[in-house]
Amino acid sequence: MAVPIKAGIEKMPGGLMLVPMLVGAVVHTAAPDSGEFFGSFTGALYTGLPAILAVFYVCLGATLDVKATPYIAKKGGVLLGSKVVFAMLVGVVLGRLLGESPVSGGAFAGLSTLAVVAALNDTNGGLYMSLMAQFGRKRDVGAYSVMSLESGPFLTMVTLGVAGLSAFPWQTLVGAILPLVLGMLLGNLDPAMRRFLAPAVPAIVPFLGLSLGLTLNLTAVWEAGLLGIGLGLFVVLVGGAVLLLADKASGGDGVAGLAAATTAGNAVVVPSIVAAANPVYAPAAESATVLIASSVVVTSILCPLITALWARRILKEPSAADGVGDPADDGDRPSSTPHHVPGQTPAAAAQHDGS
Structure with a gap:
């Protein structure tokens, strides 16, 4: 008898990343020395996050x-630049x-x-x-092929440096983006390499989550609860307002801007990478990981609701339950068939964010 494990996990926003991460966190909290006890390949899951990434x-x-x-x-470019x-x-x-250090006490501790x-x-x-396949225009879906450049720790490292905090050696910055650039070269020089490598993206996501979870203590997760929700609200509301204005200023209708106001599951691994590159951020890494995981869930729930409300009120789009098209449709609205970024397999596109 088949057990729908994958379907059950995917019912949670970002489930393919978050559920294995939770499993790893439970193991690490209950048996923090289990990696050293088992050693070998099992122990490597506790320390192999950089290689998996x-x-x-x-x-x-x-x-x-x-x-x-x-x-x-x-x-x-507008959406990426605005973010x-x-x-x-x-x-x-x-x-x-x-x-560089986290808040040490009070309501904002961590x-x-x-x-x-x-x-x-x-x-x-x-x-x-x-969301763009449901509420936006067909051509707006492909904009994520540019926004994908934000994946990984590179832009976060650059941002921290611009903010006047402890910077990173240029070798570290190049090393953070080099695997992504290498993959882009392979995929664009040889379509066969793209078809070969792309299906591996969703399969690796759960292993990222598990390996990351094996570094977390659930005590910190409990302590970061409300603060994590607050971070998610900040991303989707304040960040969404900025992206909406930028989208409209560039001639858009605002839907794409709101749809981009989320935190990706991939962002959960960024604090540990940053801390490994510059130990001054180590005290903030664990609590930052937990807060970002909360933001992933909060933004995944709220962003679709806000985007749908904007589309219905401003663009006169029907709700999912209406099933009726807008008479004023400009002909560039998507059909009910999901689209994906040019050059991506649908599976890779759906799982790029660690969801």
């Missing part, structure tokens, strides 16, 4: 097509107030510049494309 970013890079149309490049600039401004403010910047800097790609 390197493979993940090579495979992910292979799905990105550099031959984006001018419209896609413009739309994606990065907003994260930098927030980073500058928090950097002046908090520095909050850090690292947590907020990393939560703002990576978009849930699968959710974005799903």
